[in-house]
Amino acid sequence: MYHHGNLRREILEAALAATEESGPANWSLRELSRRAGVSHTAPVHHFGDKTGLLTAIAAEGFALFADELEAVVDDFFEVGVAYIRFAVSHRAYFEVMFRPELYRTEDPEVVAARERARQILLAGSRGLAPTPQQQRAVTLAAWSTAHGFASLWLSGALTESADGDAETVGRQALEAALGHLRRG
Amino acid sequence: MYHHGNLRREILEAALAATEESGPANWSLRELSRRAGVSHTAPVHHFGDKTGLLTAIAAEGFALFADELEAVVDDFFEVGVAYIRFAVSHRAYFEVMFRPELYRTEDPEVVAARERARQILLAGSRGLAPTPQQQRAVTLAAWSTAHGFASLWLSGALTESADGDAETVGRQALEAALGHLRRG
């Protein structure tokens, strides 16, 4: 099928769907091509190689991530909640983004989007501690807690320890770790 | 080479070394076999298939993990530090353990070792909150913070935000998140 019209997008979506089902490694470019009804090398023109496809996913993921964090940037605590919400609701993106061996981490689009997200995280916890040293520790703590909860949740490690939806339980964990910072 | 003598161990170590270098997906059984000087199907007898090898790594990893946590079980805060120390010093194990799509999570050895580690984590934060509900939140918070810091550190996400060795910086992050629980 020459001139599919929307192949780049369709392959990308198929990759996301496949990643959602079985992780970012358990699918092949050829499988995605078959699903899209094109030859096994059709994606090459759009992504170069498999790493290129994963790089595109990471770049788009960091951009979406930054967007969602930006929406709540004024509330330090809600940035953490948004972090968790993003991981759960955009699982496939998240699983690629934080697995640097999968894609080209220094791709310009990736770098730009990732840096944008990072700045929002840094801004979110600004002014919560007196010294720069403590400031940095607070940022790290918040980032670690949100990221850790999200990772554990996605890996299924919490199925025995937590009941409820991710956002509710995540809020409780964030509150236990960081609530004292919020209240001053 | 018939009757290598120690093939199971050698393949396992080679897999750990390769995982350390390039992640748990970027090596092949055949490559490990070549390194060990045996035919490409020799590992089959010991592990069944590639998933079996990764399952063995996960089982051994959780057992080592439980051992290291056990050594400091009396101090809630030090359990978190030990968690981070394990992730950094046994990176290959850690990266497999928390990637359930890679191995058979319900393998009896895996289940036993993982459950042992889980109990230590639960015990570590016992008595730090009045109600069971808060108790659970504190456990989740501590686990999330340690796990998140370890994951971010291993993925390289912190290279711009933190200087120093993982344990030192990790302590600071844990202190910022959980220090208030320690001091009562």
Added chain:
DNA sequence: GAGCAATCTTACCAGTGACAAGATTGGAGG
């Protein structure tokens, strides 16, 4: 010292990512 069971090998298959060379087609410029 015979035979068994554990361990390893050789041979093969389908599936994969990458590459090279070529086919098709929409659209721009004459």
Added chain:
DNA sequence: CCTCCAATCTTGTCACTGGTAAGATTGCTC
């Protein structure tokens, strides 16, 4: 209109992979 170019997709091929089947080797037991 129509020519031709660049974007897009296809066919063909390669080395490599994981998995399976069948068979070879060898340490150990009795």
